[in-house]
Amino acid sequence: MTELCDLTGAELSAKLASGAVSAVEVLESSLGRADAIDDRVGAFLTRTPELALERAEELDVYRATGAPLSPVAGIPTALKDVFTTNGVRTTCASLILENYVPPYDSTAWARLSGDGAVLVGKTNCDEFAMGSSNENSAFGPVHNPWDPTRVPGGSSGGSAAAVTAGEAVWALGTDTGGSVRQPASLCGVVGLKPTYGLISRYGLIAFASSLDTVGTLTRSVRDAATLLSTLGGKDPRDATSLDGDRLDYTAGLDDGVSGLRIGVVAEASGEGVEPGVRAAVGAAVDRLAALGADIAEAHLPHAEYALSAYYLIAPSECSSNLARYDGVRYGFRAGGAHADSIAMMSETRGQGFGAEVKRRVMLGTYALSAGYYEAYYGQAQKVRTLIIRDYETAFEGFDMLVSPTSPTTAFPIGAKVDDPMAMYLNDIFTIPANLSGMPAISVPCGTDAQGLPVGLQLTAPVLGERTLLRAASALEADLGLDLRPPVLA
Amino acid sequence: MASWETVIGLECHVELNTQTKMFCGCRNVFGAEPNTNTCPVCMGHPGSLPVPNAEAIRRIVKIGLALDSAIAPHSLFHRKNYFYPDMPKNYQISQYDLPICVGGHLDIDLADGSTKRVGITRVHMEEDTGKTTHGSESGRIHEAEYALIDYNRAGVPLVECVSEPDMRTAEEAAAYLRELRATLEVLDVSDVKMEEGSLRCDANISVRPPGSEVLGTKVEIKNMNSIRSLERALLYEAQRQIQTMEAGERLVQETRHWDEGSGMTTSMRSKEEAFDYRYFPEPDIPPLEPSDGWVEEIRATLPELPRARRLRYEALGVRSEVVRVLVADRTSVMLFEGAVAAGADPAPAATWITQDVAALRNETGSDGALTARHVADIVRLVADGTVSGAGAKQALADAFSSGAGIPEIVERLKLRQVSDTDTLGTFADEVIDEHPDVVEKFRGGKDGVIGFLVGQLMQKAGGAANPKVAQELLRERLRG
Numbered sequence: 001m002t003e004l005c006d007l008t009g010a011e012l013s014a015k016l017a018s019g020a021v022s023a024v025e026v027l028e029s030s031l032g033r034a035d036a037i038d039d040r041v042g043a044f045l046t047r048t049p050e051l052a053l054e055r056a057e058e059l060d061v062y063r064a065t066g067a068p069l070s071p072v073a074g075i076p077t078a079l080k081d082v083f084t085t086n087g088v089r090t091t092c093a094s095l096i097l098e099n100y101v102p103p104y105d106s107t108a109w110a111r112l113s114g115d116g117a118v119l120v121g122k123t124n125c126d127e128f129a130m131g132s133s134n135e136n137s138a139f140g141p142v143h144n145p146w147d148p149t150r151v152p153g154g155s156s157g158g159s160a161a162a163v164t165a166g167e168a169v170w171a172l173g174t175d176t177g178g179s180v181r182q183p184a185s186l187c188g189v190v191g192l193k194p195t196y197g198l199i200s201r202y203g204l205i206a207f208a209s210s211l212d213t214v215g216t217l218t219r220s221v222r223d224a225a226t227l228l229s230t231l232g233g234k235d236p237r238d239a240t241s242l243d244g245d246r247l248d249y250t251a252g253l254d255d256g257v258s259g260l261r262i263g264v265v266a267e268a269s270g271e272g273v274e275p276g277v278r279a280a281v282g283a284a285v286d287r288l289a290a291l292g293a294d295i296a297e298a299h300l301p302h303a304e305y306a307l308s309a310y311y312l313i314a315p316s317e318c319s320s321n322l323a324r325y326d327g328v329r330y331g332f333r334a335g336g337a338h339a340d341s342i343a344m345m346s347e348t349r350g351q352g353f354g355a356e357v358k359r360r361v362m363l364g365t366y367a368l369s370a371g372y373y374e375a376y377y378g379q380a381q382k383v384r385t386l387i388i389r390d391y392e393t394a395f396e397g398f399d400m401l402v403s404p405t406s407p408t409t410a411f412p413i414g415a416k417v418d419d420p421m422a423m424y425l426n427d428i429f430t431i432p433a434n435l436s437g438m439p440a441i442s443v444p445c446g447t448d449a450q451g452l453p454v455g456l457q458l459t460a461p462v463l464g465e466r467t468l469l470r471a472a473s474a475l476e477a478d479l480g481l482d483l484r485p486p487v488l489a
Numbered sequence: 490m491a492s493w494e495t496v497i498g499l500e501c502h503v504e505l506n507t508q509t510k511m512f513c514g515c516r517n518v519f520g521a522e523p524n525t526n527t528c529p530v531c532m533g534h535p536g537s538l539p540v541p542n543a544e545a546i547r548r549i550v551k552i553g554l555a556l557d558s559a560i561a562p563h564s565l566f567h568r569k570n571y572f573y574p575d576m577p578k579n580y581q582i583s584q585y586d587l588p589i590c591v592g593g594h595l596d597i598d599l600a601d602g603s604t605k606r607v608g609i610t611r612v613h614m615e616e617d618t619g620k621t622t623h624g625s626e627s628g629r630i631h632e633a634e635y636a637l638i639d640y641n642r643a644g645v646p647l648v649e650c651v652s653e654p655d656m657r658t659a660e661e662a663a664a665y666l667r668e669l670r671a672t673l674e675v676l677d678v679s680d681v682k683m684e685e686g687s688l689r690c691d692a693n694i695s696v697r698p699p700g701s702e703v704l705g706t707k708v709e710i711k712n713m714n715s716i717r718s719l720e721r722a723l724l725y726e727a728q729r730q731i732q733t734m735e736a737g738e739r740l741v742q743e744t745r746h747w748d749e750g751s752g753m754t755t756s757m758r759s760k761e762e763a764f765d766y767r768y769f770p771e772p773d774i775p776p777l778e779p780s781d782g783w784v785e786e787i788r789a790t791l792p793e794l795p796r797a798r799r800l801r802y803e804a805l806g807v808r809s810e811v812v813r814v815l816v817a818d819r820t821s822v823m824l825f826e827g828a829v830a831a832g833a834d835p836a837p838a839a840t841w842i843t844q845d846v847a848a849l850r851n852e853t854g855s856d857g858a859l860t861a862r863h864v865a866d867i868v869r870l871v872a873d874g875t876v877s878g879a880g881a882k883q884a885l886a887d888a889f890s891s892g893a894g895i896p897e898i899v900e901r902l903k904l905r906q907v908s909d910t911d912t913l914g915t916f917a918d919e920v921i922d923e924h925p926d927v928v929e930k931f932r933g934g935k936d937g938v939i940g941f942l943v944g945q946l947m948q949k950a951g952g953a954a955n956p957k958v959a960q961e962l963l964r965e966r967l968r969g
Contacts, residue, residue, distance in 0.1 A: 084536045097535065104529050106536055203536040209772035239540045239774050317772055320568050323579035324533045328638070341574045341636065368570070368767035377769060 004029035005076065005166040006488075009223040012169060013071045016063065023056040023063065023074035023118065026169075030076035030120055034167040037487060042142045043162035045081050046089050047121035052076070055118045062116075071226045073116025078168035080159045081122040082129055083109050084203040088119070092205050093137035094127045096325045096332045096352030106203020107235045108172055108214050115230050120168050123158030127354045128322065129174055129207040131155050132182055132426040135417055136356040143413070144187060145485035146452055150410040153183030153426075156217065160187040163217045164485055170218040170227060176207050177310055178406070178430025180215030181442035185405035185455025188444045188483040190472070192216045192224040193430075195462050196437035197242040199228075200235030206321040208314035209240075211434040221443065221473040225249040228465060242463075249465055257291045257474045260467065261398045262458075263298025268403035268429045276448025281404045284445035284456050287478050288402070288471070298394050298401050302386040303432055307424060309387070310431045312367050312380035318357075319364030325352060359420070388436045395461045400471060403429050405442040405455035429457060439465050443472045444481055453483060493734070494699045495727045497662045497692060498610075498654035501669060503679045504617060504687040505548050505646040511616045512539030512582065512644055519685050523639035531644035533577030538773050541566075545646035546589070548678040549614050550779065550787050552648060553590030555672055555794055556609045560784045564589045566614070566771040571764045575619035575638050583649075585768045588613035589777060595652075595672070596796050597664040602809075607665050608653030617645040648679075654693065654704065659723035663716050666690055670716075671795040674819065683715050690719055695740075696730045705730070706740040710754055712747045722747040726754050798822070805835035814843045820856050821847070827861020833868040841867060845882055849889045858892030859885075866895035874955055880904035906955040910962060916949040917962045931967055939963060 004012065004026050015021045031049050038044055059074050079085065082092050084102035091097045105113065113119070126136035134142040134157025142157040144150040145165040152161040156173025160183035163171050173180040175193035184191025192215055199214040206212055216227040226249075233246035264285060269278065289295045327333030327348030334347035353361070367376035394401060406426055416423045433440040438459055445456035456475070460468040510517050513530035529537040553560055567585035593609035619640040650669065656662045670688060673681045680687040690713055695705035710726055713719040726745070733740055744763075745754040793801070795816055802812045802825075815821050821842050828838040841864055850856055867885055870876045876884060876899055884898045891898070899905050907913060920942055921928055931938050939960060946959045 082536075084534075090535070092535070100535065102529075102534065102536070104534070104537075202538050205535040206773075237540060238538050240538075240772075316769060320570050320580050320767070320769070323570060323572065324535070324577065326572065326574070326579060328574045329532060329577065330534065342572060345572055345574075365767065368769050370765045370767075373767075373769070 003033065003166065005033045005169065006484075007169070008220040009071065009075045009169050009218065009226060010220065012075055013069070013073070016074045017069060019063075023059040024053065026074055027052055027056040027076055027118055027120070030166065030168060033165065034120070034162075037165055038167060040143060040148055040487060041145055041161050041165050041167070042140060043123050043158040043165065043167055044078070044121040045091055045093060045124050045139055045158070048088060048119050051088070052118050052120050059116055059118070070115035070230065072112055072230050075117055075169050076120045077112060077117040078121055078123050078159055078162045078171035079109060079119065080125050080129075080156050080171065080173045082125060082174055082205045082207075083122075083172060084205065085109055085119065085122065088122065090122065090205070091139070092128045093125050093139055094353065094357070095138045096348070098138070098332060100331045102203075104203065107200035107237060108203065108231055110203075111230055112172075112227075123156070123162055123171060125158055125173075126155035126179075127357050128205070128318070129155040129176055129179055130318070130356050130360055132178070132423055133411070133413075133416065134158065134183070135413065136354060138354055141413055144410045145487040146188065146410060148487065150412050150452070151186065153186035153406070153410065155179040155183075156215070157183050159217045160184055160189055160191070163187070163189050163219060165487055170216060170223050172227075173215050173217050174204055174207075175213045175215040175430075175434065176211045176314060177434050178427040180217060181430050181440060181455065181457060182406045182426055184217055184442040185444075185457075186410040186453065188453030188455075188485065190218045190221055190224050190444070190476075191405075191442040191455070192218075192228065192469075193433060193440050194228060194232070194465055195242070195439045196434075197240050198439075198463070198465070199231045200238040200241045202235055202237040206317075208317040209321060210317060211310075211314055213434065221441075221469055221476050222250060222253060224441065225253055225469045225473075249469055252466060253470055253473045255470050257288055257293040257471045259292060259294070260400065260471060261294045261296070262288055262471070263296060263394055263398035263401045265300055265303070265401050265403040265429075266297050267300050267303045272425065272428070273404055273407045274409065274448065276409060276450070276452075277404045277407060277454050280446035280448065280454035281402075281456050284475060284479065285402055288475060291474055291478055293471070296398075298398055300387070300390040300394060300401075300432060302383065302390050305383045306387055306432045306435055307428055309380040309383035310427075310435060311363070311424065312376050313384065313435075315360040315364030316367045316377050317364065319361045319368065322353075322357065322361055325349065327352075384435045387432055391432070391436045391438055391459075391461070399467055400458050400460045400464065403457050403459075405429060405457040409448045409450070409452035409454060433459050438462055439468055441468050441472050443476055444483055445475070445479060446481065492698065493696045493731045494701070495657055495723075496654045496695050496697065496704060497656040497659075497723060499652045499656070499662060499665060500691045500693070501650045501666070502689040503552075503648040503650065503673055503681065505545050505648060505678055506680050506687070507542055507544045507548065507646055509542060510644040511542050511545055511614075511646040515644065517645050519680070519687065521641050523637070523641060526641045527643070531577065532640055533579075539582060539771075541774060541777070542646060545614065546777065546779075547787060548646075548676075549589055549612060549648050550784060551676050551791065552650070552673065552678060553593065553612050554784070554788050554791055555676055556590070556593035556595055556612065556650070558590035558593035558609060558612055560779060561587060561589055561591055562778060563587065564777045566774045566777075567768045568771050570767040573618065574636065575621045575640075575643070577619065577640060577643050581615060581618065582771055582774070583615035584613035595665060595668055597661065597668045598796065598799070599661065599664055605655075605661060607655045607661075610651040610653055612648060612650045615647045615649060617642050617647045619643040654695075659720045659727070662692065662723055663720045666716050666719060668795065671816070675792050675795060677792075692719065692723060694723060694726050694730070696727060696734065706742050708740070708742070708754075709744045710747050711744060711757065714749070718747060718749055721752060722754060725752060729754065802835070802839070805829070807836050807839040811839045811843055814847075815839050820850070824859070824861050824864050828864040828868065831862060831865035833865040834872060837868045837871070838864055841885070845885055846889075849886060853889075857889035859889045863888045863895055870895065870899065874906060874908050874958075875899065876904045877906055877955070880906065903951075903953060905953060907950050907953045908955040908958045910958065913946065913950065913954055913959055913962050916946045916954070917959070917966055919949065920945045920963070921966055928967065
């Protein structure tokens, strides 16, 4: 049976506006769902039902005055546990921040909260957003609602799973190399990674600053557009945020794809792509053609170097970004007597960070070391430039590019944990958009033979969100998929 | 000693006195209660981001322009990575291969009257760290039982100014630091107080045989908290290096710590122990790309720089020793400029300001109620003989505390000299009539008795006679 918590944000917003339901009713539906199934999903690290209820009650009082509501008002919202929330524990799924309570709100949450969104909790993820399966969380894995023995993808696995299972209507994630799009693909929801700089990173706990992007996980393309309309726009607290006011991204959403030139990325259809993924994406591309898009083959000749460049740039930045976790000012501090402050910091970091974080900190430290910088970090930046040029060239002939989001559907928990390379390959199609800063979206496009969801990725030029959302929305409407995970049966 | 040449370069750190810190909105003040001017950004909280302070960038450009640096059309912040508890992020946002100000020079005047040009390598922008206080019963760092950290200073805008290795003596280094300090002071960009750490200086020093083009092994000295300690440390270190070389030993490239108490430098760390800072471009801050127009706007606001000012004062006829004292003090300069603008003769104005006015300010520890107008009036009234030197001093002291106008004080204290020859001539005639015996002695060759006669005349004039005029009138009559 469909409950309130299974509706989209747009549907709920309409019901709230008409007075058909109250914010408290909507909230209770989401909270009830989480109470019922989160022990099987493990989407949340911290739940905030009391705060949420208080908020929903306030909104109902406000709603009763007849005042207009923002489309995000009263919608149960989850945040990946890398967004700071004033007074609410924020862990990054790491022991080193297990008891860290931030003294301030991230800009992304402040904007949603300011417009009346209701926080239901902070979601599980890979530690410091480093991973593609959510298995790197210090607090245990997240189970894919489609099959609890499988991963939900990562690193925003908890956010994707919570939205899939109705524990939140939508959620924020972060996408550094595909961490919103890949779990969206593996869980059968919509994952949007906007242009780098469109949404402020202030209060997004950094993994790799030049790649980190706030993204959304929603059950519809329209909801993604609604969230982006609230989240976008210049933030004076983030020097890398782009100039410009908030825009309404729902405008023109139904204009269709007729006449749009869509390039199929040739480099993303070969080896390593599961047959079920290839088939579903291929069929969806045919539908786009049927809807009037001009489809042709496109090339990103340097895409094969993207993964290597990413695994130098991201760890390099991470090695520096994570240096602040030293036990001096906040967070975990290793117990016992220490010879000096440096020993205290070393022991704190040794005990506080998990294996994948340590691996990347060490990789990055090495790549930035005297004598290696040019060969590694410097070279990777050159590759990054080549990839940006690839896209610019491709976008001379196309309005957007299409590829699978991930080469595979959800894989079993534990299947790739001992093979970092196999794990890293999950992000091979998503990483280029992070290196180039361009917007990309994953939309569900079908299921494979096992009934697991497949995601299709569209990538547009910088600030091409409107076109991107319009095409994604057209495909979504045409496919009309009803993706209800078995965990809800 | 004469067979070695010392080569010195200085790295100076200048805290800017902007209202707020470099990358956040916290107040930038010295001496506040510990950890009261902090926020998530300067405490390095997770998720916080730095946003550059536009006023700090404006000020470093001002400094660069004053030092004749080129202002880079494209410059970058870099992260300098190392672990230290008083550095909240465990990296310092600094600049590396693309600083804002490139090249430049500072001309310094030496005691022998010569001028030397010292090259500036670069001037770059960075942030300061917090301050650690080590606590223990003994007070010694390596016996510390705890450390207290004050993050008020963390994130304060810091400018690093690196000179070329152009100085050859401790005296030159001191002159350079004095000139830099004076320059920063007129630019009004920093408090430049070495005792409070708003101006700090590290020195690189090496020695080599004269005529050698190759630099010797470099030693960096830290912890010099005054210009005097810079000079002492450099003299000591040059001597130590020369002695080491003359003993046939090898010098090691290292960082040494100056100890004010013992007057010696001691090794802190060798080159091998130096950090690998793993510099890389700061991804949280876009490149700085100042437009030419903006730079020119700043150039137009540059005040007269100290050396130009000194040359101008000398051209006004003020002796160079007086100029040096005059320009070393901002209040003196303001009084001088004001007095000259009001028409005062520059040379005596400078003398009054650097002597009598300075003495009054020293005694009281304040600038009193004195204005440039007072100084100008004093100079004028002394020059035209209205008051005597002694009377002028009295009037000045009164004006310093009362703030009243000099002409009014002269009247109130009856300091006006009588120079009028008719009045004084009558007194002179009377004195000569009344003291025939003394007149006799004078005419007999006892020139010294003129003093007695002047004294008598002064009494008749109620003490207000111009002594010079009085004596002239007496002599005229006695000769006749």
